[in-house]
Amino acid sequence: MTIETKKAPPSTLVIFGGTGDLTKRLLLPAVVNLARAKLLPEKFAVLGVGRRDYSSEEFRAELTRSAREIGSIDTKSPAWRWLAGRIDYHKGDFDDPAAFRRLGEALETIARRHRTERNVLFYLATAPEAFPVIIENLGAAGLTDEKAGGWRRVVIEKPFGTDLDSARALNRKILGILEERQAFRIDHYLGKETVQNIMMLRFSNGIFEPLWNRDHIDHVQISVAETVGVETRGKLYDKVGALRDMVPNHLFQVLALIAMEAPASFDADAVRTEKAKVLQAVRSYDCEGCLDNVVRGQYRAGRIGRQAMPGYRGEPDVSARSRTETYVAMKLLVDDWRWAGVPFYLRTGKRLAAKSSQVAIQFKQAPLALFRDLPGDHRMVRNFLVLQIQPDEGVSLQFGVKVPGPAMTVEEVNLDFSYRDRFAMPPSTGYETLIYDCMRGDATLFQRADFVESGWRVLQPMLDAWRDPRAPGPAGYAAGGEGPKVADQLLARDGRTWHTLG
Numbered sequence: 001m002t003i004e005t006k007k008a009p010p011s012t013l014v015i016f017g018g019t020g021d022l023t024k025r026l027l028l029p030a031v032v033n034l035a036r037a038k039l040l041p042e043k044f045a046v047l048g049v050g051r052r053d054y055s056s057e058e059f060r061a062e063l064t065r066s067a068r069e070i071g072s073i074d075t076k077s078p079a080w081r082w083l084a085g086r087i088d089y090h091k092g093d094f095d096d097p098a099a100f101r102r103l104g105e106a107l108e109t110i111a112r113r114h115r116t117e118r119n120v121l122f123y124l125a126t127a128p129e130a131f132p133v134i135i136e137n138l139g140a141a142g143l144t145d146e147k148a149g150g151w152r153r154v155v156i157e158k159p160f161g162t163d164l165d166s167a168r169a170l171n172r173k174i175l176g177i178l179e180e181r182q183a184f185r186i187d188h189y190l191g192k193e194t195v196q197n198i199m200m201l202r203f204s205n206g207i208f209e210p211l212w213n214r215d216h217i218d219h220v221q222i223s224v225a226e227t228v229g230v231e232t233r234g235k236l237y238d239k240v241g242a243l244r245d246m247v248p249n250h251l252f253q254v255l256a257l258i259a260m261e262a263p264a265s266f267d268a269d270a271v272r273t274e275k276a277k278v279l280q281a282v283r284s285y286d287c288e289g290c291l292d293n294v295v296r297g298q299y300r301a302g303r304i305g306r307q308a309m310p311g312y313r314g315e316p317d318v319s320a321r322s323r324t325e326t327y328v329a330m331k332l333l334v335d336d337w338r339w340a341g342v343p344f345y346l347r348t349g350k351r352l353a354a355k356s357s358q359v360a361i362q363f364k365q366a367p368l369a370l371f372r373d374l375p376g377d378h379r380m381v382r383n384f385l386v387l388q389i390q391p392d393e394g395v396s397l398q399f400g401v402k403v404p405g406p407a408m409t410v411e412e413v414n415l416d417f418s419y420r421d422r423f424a425m426p427p428s429t430g431y432e433t434l435i436y437d438c439m440r441g442d443a444t445l446f447q448r449a450d451f452v453e454s455g456w457r458v459l460q461p462m463l464d465a466w467r468d469p470r471a472p473g474p475a476g477y478a479a480g481g482e483g484p485k486v487a488d489q490l491l492a493r494d495g496r497t498w499h500t501l502g
């Protein structure tokens with residue numbers, strides 16, 4: 001996390017998967033936004049790596065063409081012209097060690113031409129199956145070695161493993177070749193302003209922290225709801241499901257930021273140590289505990305607005321008998337002194353009524369309804385602090401006020417802060433801060449190995465429990481609805497309800 005902003009140091013950004021979707025839609029637009037914000041150094045270059053037979057000139061032309069088609073970059077802008085003059089292409093297969101030796105030579109040439117001081121950021125914008133072989137070949141070609149001068153860092157995209165064993169194996173591979181400080185496991189969710197604001201809100205204000213514990217908080221809800229279905233990702237998603245796709249990364253990042261202790265400083269390791277401690281404290285369930293506290297759903301046909309939507313099993317490339325969950329909700333307990341006994345309810349799903357990511361923190365209710373003997377409505381007021389992550393980023397606090405008039409009637413109202421109303425929001429893909437931080441060597445917003453493995457430790461028993469033939473399959477829910485009834489029941493049995501999305 002950056003406190004002050006200044007230009008990143010000289011460097012070359014090497015993108016494995018330079019011809020891919022992520023690069024075109026998000027990474028290059030983010031680099032252009034950094035250039036526009038004058039945060040990139042003059043001594044900067046980009047090298048795309050892919051299998052296709054492009055010259056550097058053809059690669060630049062393809063990037064320009066696709067940027068126009070997608071509308072992701074203003075290709076007439078000075079920032080794009082500045083960047084395009086620094087982009088090259090390197091053809092090579094990830095499996096081919098010779099391609100990595102040639103890559104080393106190409107990097108030396110670029111370092112001389114653009115005076116990038118031999119600093120290199122390797123970005124693995126590829127399918128996860130390619131991560132190990134790329135890291136292995138980088139190591140074998142000596143490209144991760146910093147002895148000859150300049151730093152070498154590697155950004156690893158999500159998903160990081162598909163279960164505890166695969167995450168551990170990937171960490172072993174990475175840490176056999178790189179030092180932890182060279183590895184940047186990315187979760188673009190942490191690039192979002194409102195996610196970063198959680199720490200600012202908690203630790204720069206004196207008013208929240210005294211209340212931020214089991215004495216004052218009744219429970220916490222973390223929701224990531226999408227209206228989209230699986231779109232063209234059916235084949236991939238059917239093997240993954242909502243739990244693997246969203247929980248170990250996005251939801252656990254938010255959980256850690258909400259539940260962590262104040263770090264001793266904003267130093268990357270101090271922050272990441274506190275975050276990892278949260279996941280280490282999450283209670284691990286046995287099979288029965290998983291079936292009691294974790295529910296899953298799968299969307300059926302329905303409507304969003306006027307548009308009819310197919311059910312999940314009717315989506316392209318999805319098995320007609322698929323048991324893959326498109327929705328998951330769970331109750332977790334963080335067994336530490338701050339949170340003992342406070343449930344954290346997490347939910348995420350596709351094809352829901354609203355696109356909304358939010359944290360809703362419900363404070364304990366007043367001990368009694370003081371005005372209960374007077375005529376009027378005297379229900380107990382609920383105090384929610386809601387951090388809206390997307391869309392309409394903001395913070396809102398719900399409390400009770402007296403309705404004007406002779407009767408003593410209470411009504412819940414909101415005190416709202418909206419980012420959009422207060423600040424000019426610069427164009428952002430969510431990757432700008434993350435790329436900039438990598439170039440500056442600041443790993444605060446990246447996942448450390450122990451965090452990733454602690455997350456999978458919590459989730460692995462759930463995956464195992466679902467494999468049991470006695471486990472109920474995903475409950476159906478209508479596309480465009482609020483999710484399956486089992487998710488409502490999960491809270492109802494504790495006398496609680498989900499906060500409205502959106």
Ligand SMILES: NC(=O)c1ccc[n+]([C@@H]2O[C@H](COP(=O)([O-])OP(=O)(O)OC[C@H]3O[C@@H](n4cnc5c(N)ncnc54)[C@H](OP(=O)(O)O)[C@@H]3O)[C@@H](O)[C@H]2O)c1
Binds near residue numbers: 049050052126130
């Ligand atoms: N797309 C998104 O919006 C998005 C968002 C968040 C995270 N992600 C993550 O980002 C990663 C990449 O996703 P993507 O959608 O960009 O994938 P993609 O469009 O399929 O791109 C894959 C890239 O990898 C290259 N490639 C594949 N096999 C190769 C090989 N053996 N040797 C050399 N190059 C090879 C391809 O090069 P050729 O074209 O030359 O074959 C292409 O550039 C995934 O881990 C995904 O989960 C994607």
